[in-house]
Amino acid sequence: MNITKNIHEWLFSLMPETTASIVEMLLIAVVYLGIFAVAGLYLVLLERRVAAWFQLRLGPNRVGYQGLLQTMADALKLVSKELTGTIKADKFLYNLAPYFVIVTALMAMSLFPFTKEFQAFDINIGIFFLIAISSIGVIGILLAGWSSNNKFALIGAMRSGVQTISYELSVGLSLLTMVLMTGSLQLSQIVEVQEKGGWLIVQGHIPAIIAFCIYMIAGTAETNRAPFDLVEAESELGAGFHTEYSGMKFAYFFLAEFINMFIIASIATTVFFGAYLSPFGITENIPLLGVFWFLIKTLAIIFLMMWFRWTFPRLRIDQLLVLEWKYLLPLNLMNLIIMALMVLLGLTIQF
Template identity: 85%
Template structure:
């Protein structure tokens, strides 16, 4: 049986027939990058529209309904507005770091998107340390937030950036440990292999109660890591104006705004991959219709995105002490105990197999 090639390999094979192999590899990378940039932009605008619709639904409002059919073009109009707005700043800002900060946030989100398995074929890079790569690359985004807050030379932006550093570093532990719990069950860091293991059943079912606990902790910690309510201390409007991006405008502000929604999509996509079988259909394997896998992947991801939006429009914002207490006194100890229980379950399965 022929092993399915990734989208990168397929494009490179097509280009090799027209140019040298080295040139084809470079051109293939550029084409794949442009494809993912398109996905990035469309997904960001679509998620903003969904957020507004969900918020309106929860608060018994109408939501966007003027620009385009049922307001479908409202986010496009907002994007054009941001593109045309003047890029302002402060005289005392560190110009180089101030301008560099948004690119840290946007590039880290784009790099993480490149390893997500939409289907067997639609994955830019299937590396054997996929989960490790995602955890590592997601840590880079907070550098952009810290740089933006500090370089703005604004006390509110600096406070927001400091809060972001504390919050992200704290909740990264729970995100990493909850994923590590599932890695114990699969025995692999490679995302495609994690999906293959789930052909016999989703990991949240195979892992029993420890997998359910890991999923719950992951969703709570993932919501906190993306700085979304009820963990939005970084952008607490009533206290800090707009937080770390107070001094940003135009496209630089749009980068921060867009990255938040893409990071939310990534958190949901990782959960859909690790816990719910990514592109695998719940009714059987869709090998005969591979592009149907994109539907299942997006359906699972959007359900989890809706869950994160539900958090935002339901719970009040936590205080800083409550936010850190939740992580260090509750989530982290539960996670550590949960890993031990999962290790025991995996050990029992190995004993039975022997």
């Protein structure tokens, strides 16, 4: 049963076309805002649990059953806190910066095909759109660091600019390697190719595995997470670019970090692991089954990113840039050429 189609027809039968379209868009926005909030709160709790597991601690276990309401309590605390700042800040840019980070993350989430019907924005340049949106998000970080008029925030913002510009190349090239296999930038078509021939990470042999490994390293750096957390290096810069933020504005930055991690994992799930497709070849039209498989794969990749954080020490800025420009970028370019030759010669495999 196509739920979205039924809702669409019901709305258009009740009200004029223009009004129905507006109501439809508002409903979609509310659904995605709900997903955004729930995913952010759950991932914060998951991060704490994973950190506790790696460090042989208990983690949150007081508020609610097994600490399940701890992040909800923290969110309420942040909402109720006073929005303090510095009198030397550029007020307009200081207040604008958090919305850049949140809005770009929300726009990126709208592209993911949770099921065949559950996709808000299926654009024919989907991969390109995601890369472009991620580039805009760093503007919010740069604005936050500069407008705060704080030297630690400014250093964090400058590091973010350097890091994002560098690692965007590897993210883009690793995704382009897989786009060569499918011949399309549209996410729904990339999933269709995998529905017919199997996951791309299997179809693409070793070059696909190399592309996935590079994507995970570069994607972790894009989200400013350890071991690439120079942007928010607590031992050096306080809170980094959001040192001068408090209350809900700080929560926006904090939430955006976890949502960006979800976005990076969701892209990997869609491009490499078949998005909502079952690993067992089950194709029955059960609405929630696709969402289940999408979330299971995404959470597995998120766990891998959390594993990175609690295993590896932080890199120095010179090590960070050497890793990208001396190793990842040349490897990515060679891998792209090998994949192009494989596609040209018809060497990809299908099941």
